[in-house]
Amino acid sequence: MIEVEPLSGGITADTRKLTVWNTHGFSRHLVLRSYATPASLRYAEDWLSRESNALTMLSGSGVPTPELVGVDPGAEHCEYPSLLMTHLPGSVVLTDEGVDERVRLLARQLVQIHAVNAGTSPREFQASTTADTVVVPARADTKIWAAAQDLLRGPVPTYEGRFLHRDFQPGNVLFDVSQNSAPRDHRSNRLGGYLAGSNGPRRGALFDQSRSAAWPPMGFAGVSPVGWWTFGEAA
Template structure:
C-alpha cells in the first residue's frame, strides 16, 4: 500500500476492517487524504480489482475527542441516509460498511463508495452554479424516506451568538431578539442539514464551465427531518460568506424558481435565515479554514466576519 500523504495512513485495525469489506481478490493500492472536512478525517482509497482495474472508496474516521463522543449518532444518521437514498435520483454515495462505536476500528468509521467530481468554491461561474444547487436541494426535499430521520437540531441560542467586531450593533441586537422567539410552524421535509458548496461535487468542463453538472452530494451525517427553510438558509449563509451577501440573498429565490416551497410568511422565512446566519457566528474560523485550504486564501477570518455582518444586516433590512 502506497501512502501519498502521511496523514492518509490507515491505522492497523481500521485497515483490517476495510479489507474485510473488499471483494475477493481486491486490495488497497493507495490512500490519499481528502481535505475540506471539519469533523472527521477523510481518505480516498484506490482499490485494485482482481481483473487488474481500480475503483475508489472513501473512508470517514472520527478521531478528535470532541467529535468521537458524537460519532455514533452522526455515523448512524449517515448510514441510514445513504441506505435510504440508494437507488433514488439523489446522487449520494453508496454505503459499504459502518462501525459507529469503534467495535472493530481504532476510531468510529464509515466506508462508502467514491463519487466523481469535486467541490467548486471559486467566484467564477457562481451565477450558473446557484440554480444547479437550488434544483438539487429541491430534489432532496422531495425525497420521502420510509423511515424519517431524527428531528433537526439548531445548536445556536440567543445567548451564544458571537457578534463580530465592528458589526452593525443594532442589526445584530434585533437579529438576536428575533431568534428568541419560538420557531415558526412548518411542514417537515427530509433535510441534508449541511447542504452547501463544499458538500456538492461537480463535473465542470474546462472549455465550458457554464455546463457544469452535479455528480454527487456528500456528508449526510446530519440528515434530519425539519423545515425546508433551514436547509435553504444554511446554503444561503455559505454562499454569502463564499461569494458575497448578494448570493446568499439570491439562493432562496433560486430555490423557489426551481419549484421549492418555503414558508408562506416572509417573517417566518426570515427567522430561519437569521438563525442560520447567527449560528455561523460561533464557528467562523472552523468554516473558513477549509475554504482557505482549498485555495480561497483571501477568505480570512476577518473577511468572513465582515461578510457575515453584511449578510445579517441585509436580512434585517428586509424588515423595513
C-alpha cells in the first residue's frame, strides 16, 4: 500500500481510498468502508452483508458498480466491520450548474436499476416508517398527514418485485468528467414496487427545503397504490 486518502460524504462509515501496488508492479485504487462508531456497529453486519450481495448481483448488469474485493461483516480479520471494493471515478455534484442534465441522467439510471433481475436476493420491501412512529412536521397540515397515516395502516399494495436502491439521490451518485453517473452505497437495497424507488431523487431535490405547512408528504396522492408507495418510502 502506497497511499491512503480519506473520502468525504459518508455520515455512518469511515471511507478511505487506498492506492496499492499489485504483483505486476502497477498501482490500483480500492475503497475501504469501515463502521467504527457505536451507533453504526449495531447494524454493520447487516449493512455490509446486504451491500456485498448487491455488488455481486449488480456485476455485469449494466449499472456502473464497484467490484467487490472482500468483506468482513463480523470484524474477524479487520479492526472494524469492513468492505473492500474497487474505486469508481467521479464525485458527488450538488451545484445548480448542469442540474437539468444530471436529473435526466438520474432518471435514466433509475430505469436501469429497476430493470435488474434481482430474483429473490434482496429482502422484501418494508416501509421506512409506520403510521404510529412517523414524525409529523411542526405546522404541518394535520388532515393530510392523518389521511396518509391511515393509508399506511393498510396492507402493502400488490407489486412486481423490482430491485430498489432505497437511497438513490444526488448525494449518493458519482459523476465523472464525461457526466457519466454511478450510484454508490447499496446497503439499503430491497425488493419492492418501482414507485418506491423513485422517491430517493425527490427527497434529495427537496432536502434543503423547509418542512412547513406547505410541505405535504412528498406528493401524497391519496388512497391509491401511488399514495402508499409515496408516503411509505418518503416519510
